[in-house]
Amino acid sequence: MKIVCIVMMVMVLFCCASSSVCAESESKAEKKQVSAAKAWLYLIDGGSYSDSWKQASVYFRGAVAERSWVASLEGVRRPLGKLVSREIEKIEEVNRLPGAPDGSYAVMNFKTDFEQKKSSTETVTFMLEKDGIWKAAGYFIK
Known part of the structure; x- marks a missing residue:
């Protein structure tokens, strides 16, 4: 009975340790995605619309x-004025999106x-x- 309890405790500890490693690696991936998105959005915030297009996927x-x-952003984004604040609300990783090729996607919602x-x-x-870099594939303001 003692051996069974010890084995169970070791298994629980192993599962907890491995799940925290998985959570840590997930958060690193999310940090890359969010960081890339924020850098791209700052181009838009600064009015560098052509540069944002050039740096997109x-x-x-x-x-x-x-x-x-450029014309779309001139008509939609410029009238909103300067950025006051932006916080990530949600990030979802998916492999399929309607109308897009299968791949690795991160869909992020920012409260702005x-x-x-x-x-x-x-x-x-x-x-x-393909080069391992996260790049913009879509943008929508609501």
Whole structure:
């Protein structure tokens, strides 16, 4: 009976240790995704719309022409004014998205306040490129 209890305790300790290692590696991956998204969003916040298009994923650049992207942001993002605050609310990793090729995606929701629009939600989708770098694949402000 003692041996069974000891074995059970070792198994519980092993499971707890391995799950914290998994949680730690997940948080490192999420940090990379969120960090990449914030850097890309800061380009947009600063009005560097062409640069944001150039730094987006191959998929994004193939789906949206640079001129169209810049015009869209001029009409939608610029009127919102300067960034006041931005906090990550949710991040979800998926392998499939409607209308996009299968791959590794991170769909992130940010609670964002702008000068002219409080309590916005920015949904930013990043995809893992073949070179191992997370890049923008989609952007939506609500």
